Amino acid sequence: MSLAGKKIILGVSGSIAAYKAALIVRGLIREGAEVRVLMTPSATDFISPLTLATLSRHAVVTSVHSGESWNNHVELGLWADAYLIAPATATTLAKLAQGLCDSALVAVYLSARCPVFFAPAMDVDMWLHPATRQNVEKLQSYGNHLIDVDSGELASGLVGQGRLAEPEAILDVLRAHFNRRQDLAGRRLLITAGPTHEDLDPVRYLGNRSTGKMGIALAEAAAARGATVDLILGPTHLSTSAPGVTVIPVRTAREMHESALDRWPMATDGILCAAVADYRPESVAPEKIKKTEGDFALTLIRNPDIAADLGRDKRPDQFLVGFALETENGIENARGKLERKGLDLIVLNSPRVPGAAFGHDTNQIQLIDRNKVTSFELKAKREVADDILDRLPPNRTP
Known part of the structure; x- marks a missing residue:
């Protein structure tokens, strides 16, 4: 060309x-x-x-x-x-x-x-x-x-x-x-990225160290390969203005869950990269919680499970990818999550690997499906994104 x-x-x-x-x-x-x-x-x-x-x-x-x-x-x-x-x-x-x-x-x-x-x-x-x-x-x-x-x-x-x-x-x-491939042309990807914040009171929240870098890299790489992307992005200082990517900002797990379920019927593929809080405070204090003598107890309740709900509603023509961040028994835990939540592929990474997971520009992953485990070396997250996208199946007929 x-x-x-x-x-x-x-x-x-x-x-x-x-x-x-x-x-x-x-x-x-x-x-x-x-x-x-x-x-x-x-x-x-x-x-x-x-x-x-x-x-x-x-x-x-x-x-x-x-x-x-x-x-x-x-x-x-x-x-x-x-x-x-x-x-x-x-x-x-x-x-x-x-x-x-x-x-x-x-x-x-x-x-x-x-x-x-x-x-x-x-x-x-x-x-x-x-x-x-x-x-x-x-x-x-x-x-x-x-x-x-x-x-x-x-x-x-x-x-x-x-x-x-x-x-x-x-x-x-x-x-x-x-002359690069446009192998995702005509596909619509739903991608979640970043953390969620669960309020304790007007000034405090429960959160995690996710920056959204991996999910943003996935969105940009997918768009570069011809896909239309809905990026549901949790609270982070990062974003993207890449052509083909629509950013839907959310804050809490419930907001991300609602946005994901709304857009999933239109998607051909989903990649759930966000670090979603499993729990939230049972109640949010209307005023700042003041320090008192003694310990402080906090009651947490379960948040909705985005991966499980999308996996439950997944059509035969849809392909769903999840992420698993594990500190021990990684492959075993990731395979369990793959089966329980109806995923087609799961991306395993660990914060114990130097330069991988939250906050880094690089990542080291293993891709796990029902038949095999494929391991990759540490590399830039944009390259990791292409490794993941390469595992999406070719265009399918509903």
Whole structure:
């Protein structure tokens, strides 16, 4: 598949490999893409903005503001179908990872809603340094795509990893992205995510450590593969504005239960990723509970079971996925939940695995159905989301 009609931003940072940006722009234009080029100030020491402006047929942006004019980084970030940063130096990787917004390149990155690809270029020891490795991993955990370095002779005279990938290889990555499968087109997914909060009084609640990152990653990945997604999201500071995703904010388990049951008849598939409170206070105090002498007893009552109720109402043409967070006897407990609640697949993870479960950008899962257990290594939650979505069955006839 060609790149004809695609809107591509190319961000160029200050590396000796910046000369390859001209070849990248030429390749994109030759395939019919529309290209806008951003350059860091240091990049202009290695290749002229005039060269890239001539090849791209558009003025090159080197600053958020240029003299009297204002370059709207938000508008540019919304315009693009993909943002490619090549070459990405060690400094640029660090700024992107930390959100240090001191250039048009980083400003547009922070505003972009499109997929972001970054192709590093630096000397071998810089590439292998733990700080660089950590920045690369952090960028990948945000859902950005690494175009890995090549090995060979470097500008320093050393031989090793760190060379910018060849322009044609970079274009191949973009072609593959735009040719990605739309295997979920026509499907409507119901996804729950985040925690629930159960009120004790006007200022306190029972909750948990869920941030909603895994569920949001699932929603964005499903939409990218063509699905329409209803994301029922508990109280969290995170959200998504991805095209194809409708966010339904809720607060309590009962609100999430009601929203899920309302939308389940329209769904083809459900993924219940939320960390829903099993219990809530029997009564909510109308005023703040004051501290008194002695202990305080709290009576809790059961919340409705979203997974069990959706599993009970599941049609033969619907597929239901649940999550199990377990600290012991994980596979046994997850299989029991799978059977009791009428699930088709269950995702098992554990907070005891470093970097997994609540609050992390990564997760390590096992997928369990009635026939087998499939284990995965620790990886970015967006990649985990695709592993889960890969297990949805092909389109079914009701």
